[in-house]
Amino acid sequence: MMNVVEAFLAKIKDQGHVLPLFLHADLQINLRCVGQTIQLIIKNGSIMILQNSEAQQSKYEISGSQNAMNQLLKGTQRLRVLEQQGQLKVSAPLRTTLLLESIFFLTKAKDPVNLQKII
Template sequence: MIEALKTFQLAIKQQGHLLPLLGHIDLRVNLVCDQQDIQIIIKDGEIFSLHDSDETQTIFEIRGDLIAMKQLLEGKERLRVLERNGQLSISAPIRTTLLLESIFYLTKAEENFAKII
């Protein structure tokens, strides 16, 4: 999952059309997958991650298996579809869920990162 997250972060930084979407966001989300807990922080147009953080400020969480998490991070499947199929569970309000779905899906990290290289 860490490799998929790194690819996602590199891809999102290369895509200018997503910057307005990230511009004024202050959001922390825990991604929980197979004993791994990674926190994604989106703040003022920047996105970064913390591994094994003890930070307790996060209130939103996406939990699921490795395959579903990679599909999400690579933009291969939408967040709410993965939730509906029972592959991921989300603890966030619908507005936050839709924002996260837009960010993950519009980035299409695998596809766009391949174009960059």
């Protein structure tokens, strides 16, 4: 899961259109999957990770299967859809969930074939 999270972070830094979403956000969210916990810290317009941060308490958490977490982090499926399907469990207020859904979904990888058609 760490590779997918690192790829997500690399994509988010390349896509400036997503940065205003969390410019003033101050969130700590745990991603739990297959006994592994990765904490995302969103603060002052930046995002970073802490791996196996059990000592760090977080108010918010997303947990579920490896497949569902991959879909979320790659932006191929929306957070709330995965939650409604029972593939992910989200413990966060609706407003926070919508913010996270926007960040994950808008950071998805661009299809280079479609971009070439536009250019």
